[in-house]
Amino acid sequence: MNVPLSSPDIGQRERELVNEVLAGSILSMGPKVEQFERMVAEYLGVKEAVAVSSGTSGLHLAVRALGIGEGDEVITTPFSFVASSNCILYERARPVFVDIDPLTLNIDPEGIEAKITPRTRAILPVHVFGRPADMAVIMDIAKKHGLYVIEDACEAVGASYNGKMAGSEGDAGVFAFYPNKQITTAEGGIISTNSTELAGLCRSMRNQGRIDGKKWLDHCHLGYNYRMDELSAALGVAQMERIDEILAKREAVARAYNARLGRLKGVTLPHMEPGIKISWFVYVIRLDPGISRDRVMTYLQEKGVDCRPYFPPVHLQPFYRETFGYREGDYPNAERAASATLALPFFNNLTEQQMDYVVEVLEQAISRAA
Template structure:
């Protein structure tokens, strides 16, 4: 078995978690505050507000920015469903823009045509760890007085023209699920330079309590979106060695890029010259002649972890039922999504395992071609 992903946990993580357990302070404690300060410093912003997931972080930002019923937020359908669901949580409407076929990020040339008087924000997703074109997005946001919410959940350490993602819009969110570059088990964090947004998010994540912190004093609608101390301890240990973690992932990515380039039926990830990639997953795309689903099925039977990345949000049953989306609405997104596949990718993946994966992919492509010819 070669799994699709796996966390990178060392003795340091275990020691810090045990330190928390021994302290008896399991929530809203010093490890949470330490992790938040470390994240703010890492991104280069004034504020970091930890929470229990990236989804919660995105939801809080939508609420804190006053985006509500009937408002529109421009975003991508080529993403995990949370980046659109967070808009619906506040009864606003996601407006999907097609993607750039090379980077799989929002096609910035199509955004302006989707802006209406109801548009309140642009929510770019740095897909698979590749930063979106933030220059064009910020220019449009400035022109039309829109918020910019960076979904950086897949892109910690990624850079756009030398500046780290998360701090390039009005606010950003990172996520730390076990398949991410670094993990806190479950967890996420908001980063921002906006004092008002930070204050509101501190309150919203903690049941709407005011800044005075008085117990059972709630000044607004809030949620239990807090990060616990054990998760924060994991975050501290992981962030201490984030450069090492990202370097391991870069090593594995380069192995794949070198060994897969000889297979003509595979389109390899494209990395723009203006960005520093933060490798979240390694996603290949098959040529039109290859049956992706057949290859995926047979790889899985061989014990090689793989998943389609992504299934378009606008074609998810709930979105089709609610909004009437149909095939053909976002042709590039749909064409790409039919052929993309995430293959095993994690820090400790060895060159021998990479060779096994590459050989298996090549064999199964040949098998799929034979099935077509039959």
């Protein structure tokens, strides 16, 4: 049996709305983009949402719109997809890493204040794997020190912390809708904020620096082509119409995995805690020390089960080693997690038969890799 790592959930409604766009004359920055923005803003409970071409472009615009620039520092996590740190470097600021909590795998808030310097301008927590970071503590620290907060919620649409939606508390939140995400626009992302001024600046910069009321070839800010097209937004509208259904499907798959994997020795399941609503982006287990994760992966892939090592830590990526001189041992919790985590096939319509096969092959792999 071949089981893919992810598979988008695209139905008739998505096709209808995409065809509706194709039947018209507007393919970029039209009514579907505006509708998608309104739906996301309402869902998150924020004033503004700005659709962009990707989560990465959204993070870049958020950093730039807040005036973070050369010589500034932004505190973030090394256990993330590399874009959360790259977006800081785009503006010649520097990411300053804080190690992670070994249970939640999110940035450890107890380590943040020790990294604050006169150059610190912001904190950029990442809601890793759809689990919200400890935003109550992070927001208190930011308020105390006069820092901005940019929430990387690219993996966390629909997640909440003590009833507050991920991406709704910071100065800006950013979501991504790549095909492996909970909802997809094929390519695309969105910036959430309660600041009308920040939203307006991001809207201008995503569209080559243009602003409403000016001529098309007037460029009032340094801008980029970070626009979302109408076809992508049409997908997003259809997906948002059934986001509750989609998230419920993913939670059901996660619970089914928990029930099956709970009996396996050598496997640690995703950490659960009260007050946290996980939006299941991926299903990531951790293998005990002494079990070769690479050998497990090789066996799974030989048997047709796709899998990934989520995440290699950012500070040990070749570019970051060469540029900043990071070494193994700098952030031990992130490094231990990175060496043990394994993402299993996970998507809305994963079948019981597929899950049974994944667990069966995983058990075989562990017995061979121990």
